[in-house]
Amino acid sequence: MLAMRPLLAIWRKVIINPFFQVNTGFFFFWVMLLVVFQNPSNRLFTDPFLSSVIQTPVDLLVILAALLLYFFKCYQYVRAKLALPEHDFLFIVSLLPPQKVGLSWLLVFGSLYAPALFYLSLLTRSALKLSINFISFGLPGFSLLLAIFFAAYFTFFHRQLKTDKSYKFGFPFRLFPAYNHYSFIFSKYIWHEAKGLFLLSKVFLLTAIWAFLKVYPPAEYGLRPAAFGFLMGLLGHCLLVFRTHVFEEERLLLLRQLPLHTQQRILLLLLAYGFTLLPELLFLLSYLQVHFPIWGIFTFYIFGCSFLLLLHTFLYRPITQDKYYRQIFFLFISLLFMILFSVPLWLLAVLSMGLNISLLHRHYYRFEATW
Known part of the structure; x- marks a missing residue:
């Protein structure tokens, strides 16, 4: 862990801190909408609401879809950051052992995705109380898959990112x-x-x-x-x-x-x-x-x-x-x-x-x- 401190300091300066600074308004808006403007009994982290979500497949799928969109938001942000010309020096990271780089990306994922992980932990706790084992294991599995994909992608493939974007269109757009x-x-x-x-x-x-x-x-x-x-x-x-x-x-x-x-x-x-x-x-x-x-x-x-x-x-x-x-x-x-x-x-x-x-x-x- 001591050997990873310089790498973690780089990720904090380049990715983690700017992410939360840029998205301050985003988090403030959702906190105001989902907490301040909701009745206490209807807030999204209360036990009655969480229990209702766990027992209603459609509601659970909607929330998981929202958390998945937030994951893509984090993923796209990191991708865009690494593609910036001023961050070309980060190619040196590829010379480090893949295990250390992958672990550092897992910590980056945990930092960026922390609000969603907190909510998933609340859902998991409600599922355990209701003894719904499939959901109790499925929710941690969902977050684990996202973490593995995030860490693996940026450990092995981030060097392929380019600042010059080329857009390729399918058959319908070729007609226009x-x-x-x-x-x-x-x-x-x-x-x-x-x-x-x-x-x-x-x-x-x-x-x-x-x-x-x-x-x-x-x-x-x-x-x-x-x-x-x-x-x-x-x-x-x-x-x-x-x-x-x-x-x-x-x-x-x-x-x-x-x-x-x-x-x-x-x-x-x-x-x-x-x-x-x-x-x-x-x-x-x-x-x-x-x-x-x-x-x-x-x-x-x-x-x-x-x-x-x-x-x-x-x-x-x-x-x-x-x-x-x-x-x-x-x-x-x-x-x-x-x-x-x-x-x-x-x-x-x-x-x-x-x-x-x-x-x-x-x-x-x-x-x-x-x-």
Whole structure:
């Protein structure tokens, strides 16, 4: 263990500490949502809730799917970190004994995945109390498989990572060569490199919309509760937007220097976030003629695209990440009150687009010059 201390110090500085610093807002959001805003009897770590999950296969699968998405989030983060040019010096790790390197990666996994491991331990304890042996052994086995895959992959294959990404598409995309146009660069990044974060945000947003539609059906309560649930789900995309901006800042230097108009740059981002919200559009279309008129569905979609674009244009200003998340919180509260006072979503979308254009005109050229 003494011989591993320098290696662990490197992983803490390069991976572990930056991970929790970058994701402070992510953890704060989920703690507030699942602990503070829940009744004490319904909190996700109480014995009645855990016992109900253990005895309901569908609920258990949903929670395991969420924990699996969090694993992919950790995996993608480490992969991206190792691929950065400033971390090329880490090739020296491959010269160390594989046993020490693998053990160090297990400790990295335990550090990054600690919140999920804690929750899995609570589920395992409930399964043991209920004497459900299959689940009692299955949950530790689930976490063990993830740990082995994580440690094995980064022990033996991390040297194959490259900073230059190449995207290969299957047969359907070959029929549309325009998909290789630079206009789709943000969409391809979200799907190919931020896939875990994209899927996690989809699960959260679709769950929020579905829950509000079930509890407050529009036929009885109007569209305001559904709009509130949609806004809450959109807020869960702030980390995806932040990662997309980091991608633009660090790896799209050439695109930033192209002579594009402000409207063209807005269209590039709108295309990406329009692609991001396609699952929600299809989900809402399934409620057509049941809860929503067609204009209401596209109003939600346009408002969602303008909101995500607004989160992105906020980042063109000289702003710290902590201040960015605080401003998102104040924006959320402001929009919440507007929705509760029946301000139409189409008007909020128009106001957001006007603010987007103003922020881009005012701050983009400063951002363009910082490279």
